[in-house]
Amino acid sequence: MAEPAPSTLNREVFENAYAQKAPWDIGRPQPVVEAEADTIVGSVLDVGCGPGDNALFFAARGNSVTGCDFLEQPIEAAKKKAAERGLAARFVVKDALKLDEWDERFDNAIDSGLFHVFSDADRLRYVRGLGTVVKPGGKLLLLCFSEHTPGNAGPRRVTQKELRDAFAQGWEIQSIKPAEFETRVERRDMFEGKNPKGWFMIAKRSA
Numbered sequence: 001m002a003e004p005a006p007s008t009l010n011r012e013v014f015e016n017a018y019a020q021k022a023p024w025d026i027g028r029p030q031p032v033v034e035a036e037a038d039t040i041v042g043s044v045l046d047v048g049c050g051p052g053d054n055a056l057f058f059a060a061r062g063n064s065v066t067g068c069d070f071l072e073q074p075i076e077a078a079k080k081k082a083a084e085r086g087l088a089a090r091f092v093v094k095d096a097l098k099l100d101e102w103d104e105r106f107d108n109a110i111d112s113g114l115f116h117v118f119s120d121a122d123r124l125r126y127v128r129g130l131g132t133v134v135k136p137g138g139k140l141l142l143l144c145f146s147e148h149t150p151g152n153a154g155p156r157r158v159t160q161k162e163l164r165d166a167f168a169q170g171w172e173i174q175s176i177k178p179a180e181f182e183t184r185v186e187r188r189d190m191f192e193g194k195n196p197k198g199w200f201m202i203a204k205r206s207a
Helices: 011-019 055-062 071-083 096-101 120-133 160-166 185-191
Strands: 044-046 065-069 090-093 108-112 134-145 171-180 195-203
Touching: 011 071, 044 055, 055 065, 055 108, 071 090, 090 195, 096 120, 120 160, 134 171, 134 185, 160 171, 160 195
Parallel strands: 044 065, 044 108, 065 090, 108 134
Antiparallel strands: 134 195, 171 195
């Protein structure tokens, strides 16, 4: 599969996706992320948060939550949801490739469908940024497409080896398990009518 352009050039692609209800905009947290809720203690950074459903789920549980996305549209949608639900989650427009410029530090980070949009070069920059904002001993939950998703539609497919290689320095990978990336039913035609196959990784930031 040809390598995509860096994510910084894909603004129009994502704006168009949100304009017609993005496949990943399911109105609730991803089930594999939700299942790990009891293991998440402390502050949470939801990177590439989109309309904020994962972030708002943890905010409702009492976590201090910040969500960031490089597009204004989903951030505004997330802020509206937070206000309607009376939740104190913070949402900011921020490029995930510039995490290393942040002064804030978090106990946990969530990546639900972001890692797989990056080129090889941007992956390195992104992982370096995650290592900056996640405190030593902090946890990362990462859900991405796997090579078992049929066809070529949507983002890159990622192998276990690629995940292990990307997080080989500064992280202790605790598990990588097969998962499904839940999508809107009416948008699954690009994946043969099924949810895309994914990998769900749990990693700990090395001290």
